[in-house]
Amino acid sequence: LWDTYYGDMSEDFQRSHSSTTDAPIQCTLKSINYYLESMGQSVDKYDIPQIKQQPLQTEPRECREIIEEMSVKVPAEDVAAQSKLNQEQAEAYNTILQRVNSETPGLFFVDGPGGTGKTFLYRALLGKVRSEGMIALASATSGVAAAILPGGRTAHSRFAIPLQADETTMKNMSKQGGGAKLIRQAKLIIWDETPMAKRHIIETVDRNFRDIMDSDIPLGGKVMVFGGDFRQVLPVVPKSTRAETVNASLVKSYLWPLMEKIQLSTNMRARADTSFSNFLLRVGNGEETTIKDNLIALAEQMIVQQTQHGNPEENLIREIFPDLQQNYRSTDYITERIILASRNEFVDNLNEILIGKFPGETKTYISFDSAEDDTNNYYQEEYLNTLTPNGLPPHRLVLKENAPIMLLRTLDPSNGLCNGTRLICRGFDKNIIHAEITTGQYATKQVFIPRIQLSPPENEGYPFKFIRKQFPIRLCFAMTKNRAQGQTIPNVGLYLPQHVFSHGQLYVALSRGISMATTKVLVMTEKPERYKGTYTRNIVYKEVLGEI
Ligand SMILES: Nc1ncnc2c1ncn2[C@@H]1O[C@H](COP(=O)(O)OP(=O)(O)OP(=O)(O)O)[C@@H](O)[C@H]1O
Numbered sequence: 001l002w003d004t005y006y007g008d009m010s011e012d013f014q015r016s017h018s019s020t021t022d023a024p025i026q027c028t029l030k031s032i033n034y035y036l037e038s039m040g041q042s043v044d045k046y047d048i049p050q051i052k053q054q055p056l057q058t059e060p061r062e063c064r065e066i067i068e069e070m071s072v073k074v075p076a077e078d079v080a081a082q083s084k085l086n087q088e089q090a091e092a093y094n095t096i097l098q099r100v101n102s103e104t105p106g107l108f109f110v111d112g113p114g115g116t117g118k119t120f121l122y123r124a125l126l127g128k129v130r131s132e133g134m135i136a137l138a139s140a141t142s143g144v145a146a147a148i149l150p151g152g153r154t155a156h157s158r159f160a161i162p163l164q165a166d167e168t169t170m171k172n173m174s175k176q177g178g179g180a181k182l183i184r185q186a187k188l189i190i191w192d193e194t195p196m197a198k199r200h201i202i203e204t205v206d207r208n209f210r211d212i213m214d215s216d217i218p219l220g221g222k223v224m225v226f227g228g229d230f231r232q233v234l235p236v237v238p239k240s241t242r243a244e245t246v247n248a249s250l251v252k253s254y255l256w257p258l259m260e261k262i263q264l265s266t267n268m269r270a271r272a273d274t275s276f277s278n279f280l281l282r283v284g285n286g287e288e289t290t291i292k293d294n295l296i297a298l299a300e301q302m303i304v305q306q307t308q309h310g311n312p313e314e315n316l317i318r319e320i321f322p323d324l325q326q327n328y329r330s331t332d333y334i335t336e337r338i339i340l341a342s343r344n345e346f347v348d349n350l351n352e353i354l355i356g357k358f359p360g361e362t363k364t365y366i367s368f369d370s371a372e373d374d375t376n377n378y379y380q381e382e383y384l385n386t387l388t389p390n391g392l393p394p395h396r397l398v399l400k401e402n403a404p405i406m407l408l409r410t411l412d413p414s415n416g417l418c419n420g421t422r423l424i425c426r427g428f429d430k431n432i433i434h435a436e437i438t439t440g441q442y443a444t445k446q447v448f449i450p451r452i453q454l455s456p457p458e459n460e461g462y463p464f465k466f467i468r469k470q471f472p473i474r475l476c477f478a479m480t481k482n483r484a485q486g487q488t489i490p491n492v493g494l495y496l497p498q499h500v501f502s503h504g505q506l507y508v509a510l511s512r513g514i515s516m517a518t519t520k521v522l523v524m525t526e527k528p529e530r531y532k533g534t535y536t537r538n539i540v541y542k543e544v545l546g547e548i
Helices: 002-009 011-016 022-038 064-070 076-081 087-102 118-131 143-148 178-185 199-213 242-247 274-285 312-320 331-335 344-357 381-386 505-510
Strands: 106-111 136-140 188-192 223-228 260-263 295-298 337-341 363-366 368-372 396-399 404-407 422-428 432-437 446-450 452-454 465-470 473-475 478-480 491-496 519-523 534-537
Touching: 002 011, 002 022, 011 022, 064 178, 076 118, 087 106, 087 118, 087 223, 087 260, 106 118, 118 136, 118 188, 118 223, 136 143, 178 199, 274 505, 312 337, 312 344, 312 491, 312 519, 331 337, 331 422, 337 344, 344 396, 344 473, 344 478, 368 381, 396 473, 422 446, 491 505, 519 534
Parallel strands: 106 223, 106 260, 136 188, 188 223, 337 478, 337 491, 491 519
Antiparallel strands: 295 534, 363 396, 368 465, 404 422, 404 473, 422 432, 432 446, 452 465
């Protein structure tokens, strides 16, 4: 890639440094390194020319990590948030800030059901600490949750966590490097969505912080705020049993009893509809009355009625995307609604119906698929085209201008392009798609998405290395429930052709919404005999919640 694209990548630098041959190379390498570092990588890991060390300067230059952190802007709304905190949030805010100001260790876990304002609290804290000239680090388990926090990074890139961390993983960050210096200087560190991370990962960070801080105190004695909601998605352990999932959870870590628990309980998202927020809490805690097999009743107001004729999906689509033909150009209309389903095949089907209804000219991008090391040509391209492994875009990507899409890879986290970021298509070129970010702090930012090579995760179980060259995006009128975690979406449709099958799925989906009136559920499973009303399954691993 370096040899092929050096000419293009260095064009600007060649113009401004025409007198030397080395300067354009060094500038190009530094510019590539800038992007690699934001993804926890660096040029020295690749077999290309290397960045030369600068001759010693009289004034020692601050490292990139600290310069970058000190330049994170504090949004005015985060400063304003400090005066809007509800009583529970204000108590949490004061307790945490007291530790920051007195420079005493603090190991907290902010627990609160979806919508209780955990993110709101983090943003108020980050705003306060940063506006006083101190360093506060924001991280989250997923890219989307990280992108909601100003200066947020995924915990993996922020703490340089190896992909395969386990009980024995020790050092992941050099003690002398910029990352370690940043940790030492940080007065506050936030890690949102911790319940989604495997405990081994958090324990690896603990070992590393102790090493960096030369301290035996948990997390090196930093003021560390973990937070999240165990009622929502737990760590994903492929093909695991319930006991294995529970064992991978933070509640089973030696760190858990050491954390000071802070509880938030007022649902700020659905504060205008208390019967909805109380219902959500009962669903999340597994306290909603069941009739049998974990079946719970849903309020009639939320049910999408099925007519005898026609597609049931059509009724759900009409409820969530009313008057699509008149509203499709409105960014607010598109971002304020979503249909959630549990499986990719359901999501694909709904997206296909909706893009068909969406006004405008169709643009289709066909992927180029190949199987690496398939010297005998066992796997024909036509066969590869039919595969759509988890997390990969389809072979035929059908789009329209103004249609909603979701990014499937982290391309540039410092500019809001994370795995899971929602966008709207604005224009199409042969090898580039012009889009606008619609979620998080980068909303309204115009970006370009390139066509890239993608492979499924190794545990997808293909006997060959599958490579698809395609734009790393999917349509996003509908998406899987787990992807919606952390987001507030005013009009939520829930598509249930079958019952949910794992912990927290029903709750994550329902708790994205703000009221019963704007949350619609299409239940297509058989009605239980002798019971009136509509029922669906709610699965809650109470053994995890019991530890809180
Ligand atoms: N004190 C507050 N005043 C006004 N609005 C608030 C307050 N706290 C939270 N909100 C609003 O309530 C909604 C939900 O808050 P937030 O996203 O912070 O909840 P959360 O606990 O992080 O939810 P989830 O677990 O689903 O990610 C947001 O729209 C947020 O702006």
